[in-house]
Amino acid sequence: MSVRLQAIADFVIEDYAHIWDCCCDHGYLGMALLHKTQSTVHFVDREQHLLSSLDQSLAQSVFPATQWELHCRDVMQLQLPAEKRQLLIIAGVGGLSCVEMVESLLAQHPQHQLDFILCPVRQQEELRSCLARQSLGLVHDAWLQERSRSYEILHLRQHDARAITPVGNYFWCFQSPQHLAYIKSRINYLNYRANRDKSFARTALQSYHSLVHQFLSV
Secondary structure (H helix, E strand, O other): OHHHHHHHHHEEEEOOEEEEEOOOOHHHHHHHHHHHHOOEEEEEEHHHHHHHHHHHHHOOOOOOOHHHEEEEEOOOHOOOOOOOOEEEEEEEOOOOHHHHHHHHHHHOOOOOOOEEEEEEEOOOHHHHHOOOOOEEEEEEEEEEOOOOOOEEEEEEEEEOOOOOOOOOOOOOOOOOHHHHHHHHHHHHOOOOOOOOOHHHHHHHHHHHHHHHHHHHHH
16 A cells, blocks of 8 residues: 555544545555454445456455445535444545535535545645635644655544644644755745635745744754
8 A cells, every 4th residue: 555545544543433435446545444443434436447346355355244335426425324423535636626525525414523534636725725614623634755746634523623724734844854845845836826816825825934934943
């Protein structure tokens, strides 16, 4: 399993009635979660051929059929069961796609207590800005590199009082050249003409420049 998927799996330290591996692709993350939890793990993808292959693998595995389910559908069409403690993991898509899925799921299930783990491939600041307006709080976030690409992972909880921050909150190491280089790359991205006049970009740039000052002060 990749470094990114392993890092996402490591975020799952609580028991949930159901865990939804959305956009599951080949199902590596969901299978790792079957090893470490007692939750019912749901594999969700729109590609039937991927799910058919995954179905064969799971049927031949040690996991009982009662512990997993496959769903060939759009994430925004999911109907979550009555149990309130559920985790939805969305990774491998852009930040705005994450927002669309999360907002739809929250609107459709107002009585549920939902956690989300998100790992967008881009648009991190837009994601944080949009979700800060939802009934979500930031439990934890992390940063990692894999094959020269950078990723942020966000664990969010419904009705949690902790604010979703405009940029990364928990993971900065002010002695790390890699972290400083990442901040500078995000500043360059936000300074693109298409971004720099947007409110989310202005707010994030202020936070990033403050972080740069802290790095230089160490």
